[in-house]
Amino acid sequence: MTRHKVYDAVVAGGGPAGAVAALVLARAGRHVAILDDEPAAAAGAHKIGESLPSAAALLLRDLNLWPDGTAAPHIRSTGMYVSWGSPALHERGPVQDPYGAGWQLDRLRFDAFLREAAYAAGAEPFRGRAVAAVDDGPGLRLHVRQEHATRELRCAWAVDATGRHSALARHRAVRRRQDRLVAAHVLVQRQNLSSVGEPDREARTVVEAEPDGWWYTTLTPAGRIVAHLTDPDLADPRLRTPGGFLQAALHTRHIGARLTAWDVTRPPTPRWSAAHGVRLVPYGGRGWIAAGDAALAFDPLSSQGILTALHSGARAGLAVALCLAGAPPRPVLASYTDFLDGVAAAYVRHHAEAYAAETRWSERPFWQRRGVVHQVVAGMQPHT
Structure with missing residues (x-):
């Protein structure tokens, strides 16, 4: 195994949560790397999770990523047509959103824009996939799989932004899965x-x-x-x-x-x-924190996945920066937990209301299961 340099923080995952976490850390003057093993996009490639609510504009402004982050060719959304609870289509327009119209993104382009912003701020790109995190005294040793070798990175903190798989956190926390969507x-x-x-x-x-x-x-x-x-x-x-x-x-x-x-x-x-909902318990611990889908993932019906990834990435980056600056980790992680717990509670409530509104096939397994899931505390069951 080849050793590599020591970082203040390593962010595993180059999606919205990981890129924003690295951006915040780099702007705080920290030596940070982004682990990303996504191959170059082939012709016709795409990534789902394309809806960005208009409320994201507030955070993008705070991060100095506005308006470039949502500029053309991204498409301004004009609302939704929904056939749910009735055969007819019902319109839900941006007038119902207090922030107005959102966007339909080219996710590959949007994610690349966020990574480039992090690199411009000083984050280092590092090709590879984190497969394990080992406690190493005050920090962590990350085992990183590359095409022809396994590398080792040392860091004071790691941010798990590897998506629902939670590659680094899965052995340090319990994943509570909502269903099998x-x-x-x-x-x-x-x-x-x-x-x-x-x-x-x-x-x-x-x-x-x-x-x-x-x-x-x-x-x-x-x-x-x-x-x-x-x-x-x-x-x-x-x-x-x-x-x-x-x-x-x-x-x-x-x-x-x-x-x-x-x-x-x-x-x-x-x-x-x-596409299932999943919640990590806890969201962080000594030397690590999870963000984006690795911490809290949603059923796509919510259209809140990217927005939550951006917010959790920014807050995870700030939490790590505070700890690196000498703040006690316990209250910092407690504040992060309170934020995500609030988001999770609102999601579970809205998810239950949305699925309860469709009653035409209540005897069918798909809809029956959603009725049962809503009776589970926090809407998510332990899953290893």
């Missing part, structure tokens, strides 16, 4: 637009419930994303094939209507992503 999703690219008819400019997200889950579609700068949310044991096997996924989407009442402007003669292969 997964998303099957495709991106229909702009070059596949039909030469017949007008281009698709509908910027509203469409959400449609069905007996075994729900669908959504939204327009992003990279193209139109179509996703189906369900439980793994309820997923129709045909959703795993390009043709099967497309046919299922086209047979919906409202989602399919949004695909008529696109050339879908060569549909892409669906990708599958975890």
Whole structure:
């Protein structure tokens, strides 16, 4: 194993939470590295989790990332159409949001923008994936897997921003999983637009419930994303094939209507992503703290995932900076815990209200399970 230099902090994960945590630490004058092993984006690549509420503008201003972070080609959202609890579509416009319209992001571009801001502030990029964190007296030794070797990084603090997997924190805390929700999703690219008819400019997200889950579609700068949310044991096997996924989407009442402007003669292969809610207990400890989905992840129905990742990343970075400056870790981590606990409580309440509003298929397993989940304390069960 090859040793490497010592850092004040190492941030594992280069998504919004990790990039913002590193940005805050670098601006505080700390020697920080960002571990990121994401491959270069291939043609047609995409990342779901594309909705950014308008309230994010306040934080982006505080971080001096406004307005560049949400500038074109990111698309200003004009609201939602929802078929939930009724076959009809109901409009939810930005007028219902006290901060106005949000954005539909090209996530790969947005995440890269945040990382570049962190690098410009002095954070060091480091290719690799953290696979373990070992206590080492006052700090930690991180084992980092690279393409042809395993490296060792030493740091006073580590920020786990590795997503729902919680690569560093999973052996130091309990993960409480809400359910087993997964998303099957495709991106229909702009070059596949039909030469017949007008281009698709509908910027509203469409959400449609069905007996075994729900669908959504939204327009992003990279193209139109179509996703189906369900439980793994309820997923129709045909959703795993390009043709099967497309046919299922086209047979919906409202989602399919949004695909008529696109050339879908060569549909892409669906990708599958975890979409369940998860909560880490605790969110931090001696020499480590979790942020983003590693600490608290949401069902995509909330549309709050990126916003919470940004806030938790900023607060995690500030917490580590305070501890490195000599503040007692216990009250600093207690304050961070109070913040995330408040976010989690609001999420669980709104999640329960949202799923309770759909009563058409209350006897079906998908909807029955959501009713049972809401009876669990904090909406999340222990999971290893």
